[in-house]
Amino acid sequence: MNSDYVWIASHEALEAALPAWQAAQELALDTEFIRTHTFYPQPALLQIADDQQIYLLDLLALDQAPSRAALASLLASGPTKIFHSAGEDLELLHHWLNVRVAPFIDTQLASALITQEMSVGYQRLVETYLDIQLEKGETRSDWLQRPLTPSQCHYAAQDVEYLLACWHALAAQLSVQQREILEQESAYQAQAACEREATPWLRLKQNWRLTPRQLTVIQALAVWREEQARRLDRPRSRIASDSLLHDLAEQGPSSLVQLGQISEASPGWVKRFGAEVLSVIAESQALPPEEDPAPLLSPQSPAYRTLLKKLRAALQALAAEQQVPVELLAKRKQLDLWTQDLAAQRPLHLSEAWPEWRRLALQPRLAALQRDVGYPDALLQNALPQDA
Template sequence: MKIHDLITTTDELTALCNRFANADFVTVDTEFMRENTYYPELCLVQIADDKEAAAIDPMAKGIDLTPLLDLLCDNEDVLKVFHAGGQDVEIIYNLTGKTPHPIFDTQIAMMAISQSEQIGYANLVESWLGITVDKGARFTDWSRRPLTERQIEYAIGDVTHLSRLFPKMLKKLIGTGRGVWLDAEMEKLADPANYAQDPGEAWKRIRAQSRKADVLGRLKALAGWRENEARHKNIPRGRIMRDETLADIAAHPPRVQADLAKVRGLSAAWKDNDIGKRMMDVIAGAGPLPKSEMPERNQRGAPLGKEGALVADLLKLLLKIRSREIDVAPRLLTRSDEMEALAAGTRDLPVLEGWRYDVFGKDALELVEGRVGFTVKQGRLEMTHFERDDTKRGADPALNTPPAVFNDNSVGDEEE
């Protein structure tokens, strides 16, 4: 494979992208810094196909990234391959308002052919290619110039290794017949709505204990205000205030600005500075959350009673069994909050649709409805299907709950 010198001019970049425009796929990675800014600062872009690879310096004086961005976002004939590409896609979206398409993420793909939920790039390369990745340059300051040869070599390695293992992974995926499982996951990764960061939606990412309309109204107003403050100052939102502090203020709003000196997580200076005044104005102007925006009960995140929590635990146990049987990552089938919603009575869920229903959702629903139990056979925990006989068991739903036998040695210690 031909490895180019660091590309620092628009002419070099244009020529490179013209060649990549005829490739079946390109592998892409970025290096960026975001510790001190709201938006990640793009410092390097690496790209390769099966013939050549290059690193592009977006910080080079006068360089125009348009040829690269057009290749990534507008050329539908070239597949763009990432590993754990969410943050890379976010950067491209921030530059263009568009996302790379079509897209393939090897970390997501691994979930369909193994029980690995978030396999790291180094482990992926070692397991597929037998190559140990040098991690020494991983945490360097990519914004400093000039970049060292070691930095550039490390960065380009991320895409050259990926260009070798991607065809192998694709072949195995095709052999399993599970490629269709990933279509929706890849489209979700490429959905621009995931990266829009609407300040009016920021409150939904914050865990709130209360469901009172006035508390949630303040939470929405404060979260949107914090988002705009962080953007304006170009600093991480956590530098304005942490989520926990924001949620606490929404639940227990200070009566006057001087009370901000007593709020844990805020500087005492907030009691009489401008940012404190702006926040008090936001609190004063916040109304109750409209009924149309109130989170519904028994939806994801809704509190479960004791019995519902036990049912959710059984669903999680069922998920462990099924993912082990078919060698697939549990998170590809469903997530904990979705199983809790199923246990709480919600039925409009992805796990009850399409291939997920066929592979796991049908059994999960039967467990909730009392038609699946657990047994131990030769030391292994297995599912048992049986027909529910309401005439013998009675109308009490508690009597229709299947018995469960647990074998701690066979369940395993995986995290949910």
Template sequence: MAITIHWIRDNAELAQQCQAWRQQPFVALDTEFMRVDTFYPIAGLLQASTGEGAWLIDPLCIDDWTPLAALLDDRGVTKVLHACSEDLEVFQRLLGCQPRPLFDTQLAAAYLNLGFSMGYSRLVQAVLGLELPKGETRSDWLQRPLSETQVSYAAEDVQHLAELYQALLPRLSAEKHAWLLEDGAELVDSLGRDSDPQQAWREVKLAWKLSRQQLAVLRALCAWRETQARLRDQPRNRILREGTLWHLARLQPQDRVSLARIEDMHPRTVRQDGETLLRLIAEAASLPPEQWPQPLDEPLPLEASGLLKKLRSVGQQEAEQLDMAPELMLRKKVLEALLKSGFPHGPYHLPDSLKGWRRERMGAALLARITALTTPGASA
């Protein structure tokens, strides 16, 4: 059956339709964007559906996004998306807000034990029995006019997303539905705020190997890279590669010749930003010890990998009881944080990252399990 397609190409049409959507219990949303050589995604098309046709919003024609922002913030309308982390970035950049409440159909599939991290086409096939054509994801969504194939692809995607929601929702218990919305809220909260450039150094691989003085240099360089990526609207690695940051912090070159010899250092970077980098390194390296960052925890030793596997069984048992995808239960980072809180012999503490229903249902069992596993002479 052909999908009815409605275009929204001016502010008045957007305001009128957003008001209509706010009278509905849900609206499915999707985005198409370009992000080849920019830090921020550039919106090429926004799609919406309540199950009766598809609305295509042309962001190149709209300059007042207030009505759509109000819709996204309307707690009475469920916003339906699929694997939506990049869509959320588009909304944050374009509208400065996030969809609440958020129902992610990829998460819903995991809650129903249909599969974890399922791709959209596969989920549509499994639930709706429809074979989707190969996508236009990599095509140019900023070109005008869009091709017929692009328009059809975008409309079908959002129409079937609404149908997915209508098919999945009745299969979820009230409890699982509440948990899914809880996960959606956590995702929105984590992506809805800009990360602090001063904390970017914590994410650098092998940063734990550096001394506190070297970490001070790494902190300054990472903050500069993060800030410049946003100001220049360029990918972080276009400014400076992560591995290069680590080598700069460790070796701390003092002149342009030494700077140019750093691994993966691009000659363009030396020409354009060399003096700035040398100044940042010198300033951070000369900070007094009381201003150095605290050292990062070392990775868990190899013998802890067996403990991780045994702890994961707590989540697997809970998943079996709830008929949910096991991967949905306990994230590896949560289990690692639990182990690091008291390894090797305790006492252990539940990490703050274990929250909500997972903490309520599995927190006590995790503490009991890890205590039994790590107490000398105790039986696991």
């Protein structure tokens, strides 16, 4: 292939291409979208490549029930779908088609298992394995415009042109254990893209500055903002900034007048959201104090830093033992949650949604860490209960 492509902008053309895709063992895929002024990504283009041809699917023209159903069927089963850095692609396809992509492999994750680097880009992957240098080109392009420029189409086609070859090179280097981890983590990633964020307040920084009652309020406000962003299809920041949520939690206004005195609460914002926000705050403040979260330790405190250092050391040792990137075991937000739990001597939880290999690897290491920091015997006997 040399970046030549077939443009598909009708259901008839889609139906003509489907048999070849369904008969393939593997397909390379990518998407182009715009997400500047909306909560959900606006689909523009779906790129598909088999071992013979590249196809560019105009999702604006194919946004009709028969075409969406056909694509959903293809993505939900059949050939293995190969993506690179698939998080936003999976989210877009789930929102647009209500589909969980399967079977599915992420070549960025495959590369991470081999190189121990979590964020290797597609251009670097192609250069490493195929000795081909790609231009970044149309990264910030307007993918919703029609017609697309030749440059845009060339860029989009290249995003899948070399992906299968890269995957085959990566697959040849993966051990049996790495392949099992890759398949479990890819399946988990695909499922996670279909689920709503359960704890949107974890996106907020500086929560450790709040009292337990203020934490109750900001948790409720974060859920309210998430629901509004989804309902109105607007970015979270367009509903309320993180700093505004913190001001609301700290000041706890009980009237529109008090609400209007908060610097970021413009008259238009108060008129549109004021009554709802005051209701959320009032309901949160009416909850029994025993339902408030425990206070959080400052990340700048010596105690927090000591516990985080021990946690990181335990995970780095485990990552070296498992031959995986340490970031695959736990991301930064999870490290903070566990550090706060260690400080309060609460059980460290492992979600049942996590891939089995990860839970089995983490459980004994975190149980040992709890013993090391001096957990009471009663807690150690029930170490690491699984989330329901």
